[in-house]
Amino acid sequence: MPEVVKGFLILTCIFMPLERIFSLHNQKIFRLGWATDATYFFTGHFIGRAGALVVAVTLSMMTDLLNPELQSKIASQPIWLQFLEAIVISDMAYYIAHRMLHEVPWLWQFHAVHHSIEHMDWLAAVRVHPCEQLFTQICKMMPLYWLGFTKEAFAVYALYSAAIAFLIHANITIKFGPLKWFVATPQFHHWHHSKSPKIHNKNFAVQLPLLDLLFGTLYMPTKKMPDRYGVSNSIPAGYLGQILYPFIRKIKMLNNRLKLGIDRYFRPLPVILGLSSIAISSLTVMALINHMDIPTFIASWNSQQVTVAELQQGKLKPVILIDVRSPEEYAEDRIGESPLVPLIDIEAGFGIKQVQAIARSIVKSNQPQPTIVLYCARGGRSVKAYQKLQKTNLKLAFLSGGITAWREAVPAKQDAEILAPITRSLPETVRSN
Ligand SMILES: [Zn+2]
Ligand SMILES: [Zn+2]
Known part of the structure; x- marks a missing residue:
């Protein structure tokens, strides 16, 4: 089952009973806009992945701005401390971004979509315009990546912040006592969605209500909750x-x-x-x-691709795997005994001859024509190599997700065992090239 579907079912199982037992407002489960918000849930999952990639790629291009000394100091702290720091830093960044979304008129047009919710529940959390989602995600994540928090601390933080985002929109009346100052709650965030013009522009934080107290934008009365949510703009329902x-x-x-x-x-x-x-x-x-530029991604639609699972199941058998990455990457790790023909050589022309020679070395021994499965780190370079090799009459495919996807499924020591039934072994002369 895809991860995003599993997530949807888990959240439904947690929040649906909570919103029945501790309901704040009497409303139907499939309230107005439920289908719209369910669509946001599934599309937002992919936009979130793209946002994380944008941050990682941007930082990898700005290595001069990184501070390795500071990063190693931060990474050496215990996970719980990194987690607390991540909350404070990312929520400060979010607070600023969120105020901009309210105060800059053209940014507000995007954020108004989130404020168009008239029935609050856990699913309302995901009604966020894709442009806003990318904007706030980049604002929150960039400082955390830059500071070098460890993967483990980052994973705990990501899980916590996602859980809080659903909780603060939930239609529940549970009170959190003194915790309400340190953890954002429905009591805090519902007021941010209030339709009353008197209470606009309050409670901008999403994790630490203390930030609003500090900046004078807090509104969290103890005994009442808003009765109407939404905005005056007329925003489409679909x-x-x-x-x-x-x-x-x-x-x-x-x-x-x-x-x-x-x-x-x-x-x-x-x-x-x-x-x-x-x-x-x-x-x-x-x-x-897919870790590709747009022209390569479009070219991949026209190219025969094979996933790791399909390759293991024997689709396209017999195959020869060819690595098209650089010699440095090849020296670090490769799939089994696959030979190396770097993309740069294929683009220069002599790599094409090398691939043809590899294929011929098999055909010579009276065996059926194998499929040449090209692979790189994630797929981008193998599609480019595929395009160059198309003019030969070789049977070609590229490995979707590249060696990264392969290594997620197969540890290096099991390569030989898994490859034996599906690959054609190459003559010693070719392997040693
Ligand atoms: Zn807002
Ligand atoms: Zn909200």
Whole structure:
């Protein structure tokens, strides 16, 4: 079962009974907007993965700005201390980003989508415009990655902050006593969603209510809770309408200001622009998740790919695995005895001859033509090599997820045992190249 479906079922099993037993407002489980928010849950999962990748890639390109000494000091602390520090640092960053979302008018158009919720429950937490999700995730994660918290501390922090995000939106009336100052609760965050204009722009933190106390934006009365949630903007109820909303609104405002007459003559323009930006951003997200640039990702649709599981099950058997990474990466680890033909050599032309020679060494011995399975670290370079080799008449495929996906499933010492039934062994002369 995919991870995201498992997550949805686990959260439903936790929050559905809690919201029945300790319900704050009397409302249906499948309340207005439930299907829209369920759609956000599944799409948001992939946007979250893309956001994490954007942060990691950005920092890997700015190694000069990293401070290895500080990073090793932080990583040497106990996990519990790193976890507490991560909460304070990321919530400070979120507080600033969240205030900007409220105070900068064009950012508010994106954030208004989250505030359009009129029935609070755990699922309402995920109604966040993809642009806002990327923006706040980058603001929160960048300092944590930069400071070098360990993977373990980061995992505990990520689990805790996700749990808190669902809890603070939940339709529950549980009180948390003095803990309410250190842990964000429904009592704290529900007021942030109040429809009453008197209580707008309060409670910007999402984990530490103390930050709002410090900056004078706290509103957390002990005995009452809001009775109406939402915003005065009229925001569409469906997923697509909400995704397009900030763009359509911006174009309408420009139209009014510049008197372009878009309404009369170019009515479909905002929809076309909105849909194109969704298509481009989805393509970018999918390409990033697959560790490829956009042209390579598009090329991969036309290329025969094989997953680690399919390869193990004998799909495309017999195969020859060829590593297209650099000699340095090959020296560190490789799949079994697979030969190396770096992408750079394939692009220069002589690598193509090497691959053909490898394939010929098998055919010579009267065996059926094997499939050449190209692999790299994650898939990007093997698709490029595939494109270059397409003009030969070799049977080709690339390994989806590359050696990274292979190593997640197969420890190095089991390579030989797993590869024996599916690969063609190469003559000694080829292996030693
Ligand atoms: Zn807000
Ligand atoms: Zn909220």
